[in-house]
Amino acid sequence: METNIQTMADHFKKLVICLVFVMNIIHHQVHGERVGFNKVSLTYVTNAVCLDGSPAGYYYDPGFGDGVSNWVIYMQGGGWCGSNGSCRYRLTQETGSSNYKNQTMYFGQIRSENQTENPDFYNWNKIFLAYCDSSSLMGDADHPNITSRGAVIFDAIMQELLEKGMANATNAILSGGSAGGLAAILHCDGFRSLLPNSSRVKCVIDSGFFIHAPQLHGAEKRAEYFANVSAYHGFTNNLAPSCRSRMNANLCIFPEYILKDIQTPLFLVESAFDEYQLGYHYVSDDPNFLNCTKNLTLCTPSHFQSMKDYGVALREKLEELRGSTSIGMFVHPCYRHGHFYEKLGWNASYKLKNKTIAQAVGDWFFDRSSLFQEIDTDNVYPLARNCTKLPNI
Known part of the structure; x- marks a missing residue:
């Protein structure tokens, strides 16, 4: 028997x-690499909406094989708005409304199903959280004809994913690029608290290390800009308490002041010459500098010096994190903003310590090697393999 x-x-x-x-x-x-758009259910959370009041949403590609219990969430970037005027403009853009989101999208890089391109995470559950709140998923405020509900959106989508199986996750990554990368920093510990029984929960930040850098030109303007964003969206008092207890709360949106207090392991993928920060974060007062950042052949020696000053300041801030035993980093001199969009960024031939970004992140996540904290300091100007190149000066 x-x-x-x-x-x-x-x-x-x-x-x-x-x-x-x-x-x-x-x-x-x-099931190809085109993934459909899912609007968040408003049955239980009625105000998980974009700036224009349309339902927020995400793209979801279910895991398969031995990846069914693993999750990677990538939060889309798209900048910020900090006034009625700048936010009103976004009501007819995808950064402020789900009505303008693509119904399907391509999943690549850390979200790719191609095992060769993405060997460590190819068969995981993969989420692309669509950005439409313009507050790095932190806002909770009302304005005339504008609704800021970024924090509500984050909580509502996390709840849906927990119900879809993420509550039983073995491994999980919270990631994001640009404004979504900043969101991943600000929500990193909160995300970890949602998964107390998971083996590994970590955060991967793609071009989200926006700097205040008091020693760098434009520091006051950068502080003022982000203070306006956090005040308009009503989340200044929700920034890290440990930071607010020791300095002006308006500065606690800057990663350089809060990363050391984050308990969840995280990995920074950054360019020492970030195209977006150089162009839009007041590094130079020269009216021609923005054109230079968009077309490097138009740059003058003084423009290059401003870039060099930015690179030095960024590296100094990142060097301060080397003492951490949980923060990994891959900091290169390529002139770019964002890495998880095409092969040049994720699995490029450009390497640090003979590792691509994909290899460095995979080894770090699975603890296959010692903590990866590499900052390329060989180039004083953004000259590197497989990158947009600057002329020698």
Whole structure:
């Protein structure tokens, strides 16, 4: 009798394995890299909405194989607004309304199903959280015809994902690029608290280290800009308490002041010559500098010096984090903003310590090697392999 029961159990186990195998085949045959848009349910959280009041949403590609219990969430960037005028402009843009989001989108890089391109995370559950609140998913405020509900959006989507199976996650990553990268920093510990039973929960930040850098030109303007953003969206008093207790609360949106207090391990992928920060964060008062950042052949020697000053300031801030035992970093001299969009960024031939970004992040996440904290300091100007190049001066 016991033998028959064991035989039946063995047959059932084989049947389950075969069924999983068949489902994986079907998944790859009918499930391409175009992923559909899901509007968040407003049944229980009625105000998880974009600036214009349309439902927020996300793109979801279910995991398969041995990745079904692992999750990677990537939060889209898109800058910020900090006034009625600048936010009103976004009501007819995808940064302020889900009505302008693509119904499907391509999943690549850390969200790719291509095992060669993305060997460590290719079969995980993959989420692209669409950005439409313009507050790095932190806002909770009302203005005439404008609704700021970034924090509510984050909580509502996290709740939906927990119900979809993320509550039982073995491994999980919260990630994001640009304004979404800053959101990943600000929400990192909160995300970890949602998954107390998971083996590994970490955060990966793509071009989200926006600097105040008091020693760098434009520091007062950068502080004023972000103070306006946090005040308009009503989240200044929700920034890290440990930071607010020791300095002006308006500065606690800057990663350089809060990263050391974050308990969850995180990894920074940054350019020492970030194209967006150089162009829009007051590094130079020269009216021609913005044109230079958009077309490097138009740059003058003084423009290059401003870039160099920025690179020095950024590296100094990152060097201060080397003492951390949980913050990894891959900081290169390529002139760019964002890395998880095309192969040049994620799995490029450009390497630090003979590792691509994909390899460095994978080894760091799975603790396969010592903590990766590499800052390329060989180039004083943004000259590097497989990058937009500046002329020698």
